[in-house]
Amino acid sequence: MDATYVLSLLLFTFVATITPGPNNIMLTASGANFGFRRTVPHLLGIAFGFSFMAIVVALGLGVVFEMWPMLYTLLKIVGSAYLLFLAWKIYRAGRVQLQRNEDLAKDAKPLSFWQAAAFQWVNPKAWTMVLTALAAFSLPPPLHIWSSAAVIVAYFVVSFPACSFWALLGQEVVKLLRSDRARLWFNGTLASLTVASVALIFI
Template identity: 45%
Template sequence: MSQQLLFAFIVFAIVMFFTPGPNNIMLLASGLNFGFRRTLPHVFGVTVGFAFMVAVTGLGLGAVFTSYPVLHTILKYAGAAYLVYLAFAIGMSGPPNPGDAERRRPMTFFGAALFQWVNVKGWVMVIGTITAYAAIANYPWNILLQVALSLLLGFVSCVTWVLCGTSLQSLVKSPGAVRAFNIVMGLLLLASLYPVLVEL
C-alpha cells in the first residue's frame, strides 16, 4: 500500500465531501427545515448511495461509460435538470407547518441514494477516486478501501452539514427568515451547476 497516495486520497476525499455541493446544501436545508432525526434517512441514503456508486464503478461500470460515453452525457443532462427542479423546490418552500407534516417530508433513504447517480459533483468524486487513487492498494483491496473511507468520511460530512442546519433553527425563527434561507440554498444549489453548464 502506498501511504503517501493513501494520505493524498484522504485529503482529496475530505475536501470533496466537506465543501458545498448539491448533497451538502440539501442536507443543510433539511436540517433547518426538518431537524436532525427526520433528516437521518437522507444522511444514510447519501452515505450508502455514494459508497455503492464507488464500488460499482470501481468494479466495472466505469468501463461501460468509457465504451458508451453517451450514457455519461445522458446522466449529466438528467442530473442538471433534476438539480434545477430541486433548487426551485427548495427556494420556493417556506417554513414547515405542523399541519403540513404529512405533506412535506425530507428526502428518503432511497431517494437520496438514487440521487447520487445524477449528482454531478458525485460523479467527479467517483471518477477522481477510481482513476487517480487506484494505486493505493492492489485490486480489489483498493476498491474496498475507497468504499470504506467513503462510508466513514461521507457519514461524518453529512452529519456535520445537518448539524449546521439544525443549529440555525434557533437563529432563523421567523417564517420570512426561513424563506430567505431556503431561497439562498436554492440559489447555491443552482450555482453548484456552473461547472456542468460550462461543459454542456
C-alpha cells in the same frame, strides 16, 4: 498500501465530501427544515448510494463512459433536471413554514434513505468524485482489488461525519433566524444555490 497512502486517501475523501455541492446544499436545507435527527436517513442514503456506486464503477462501469461519452452528457441532463426539482422542493418547504398550512406540511418531508441513495446516480459531482478517486488511488495488480476497496470504505466512513456538518449547520443557523420571513429567505438562498450548482455542471 502504507500510511501515506491511507492518509492521502482519507484527506481526499474528506475534502471531496465536505466541500459545497448538491448533496451538502440539500442537507443544509433538510437540517434547517426538519432537524438533524430526521435528516439522518438522508445522510445514510448518501453514504450507501455513493459507496455502492463506487463498487459498480470499480467493476468496470467507468469504462462505459469512456466508450460512450454521450451517456455522461445524458446523465448530466437528467441530474440537472432532478436538481431543479429539488430546488423547487427546498423553496416550497420554506413557503410551507411561512403559510402554516397543515396540508402542505404533511407533504413536506426530508429525503428518505433510498431517495438519497438513488440521487447519487444522477448527481454529476458524485460521479466526478468517484471516477477521480478510483483513477488516483487504484493501484495496479495485485493490489488493485484492495486499493479499490479502500476507496469505497473511505468514502463510506468519511461521508457521514463530513456531510453531517452541513445538516447540523442548517439546524443551528435556522435557530438564529427569528422570523418566518428570514427562514423563507434562507430557504430561497439554498434553492438558488442548488440552481447555481446546475449551471456549474456544464462549465
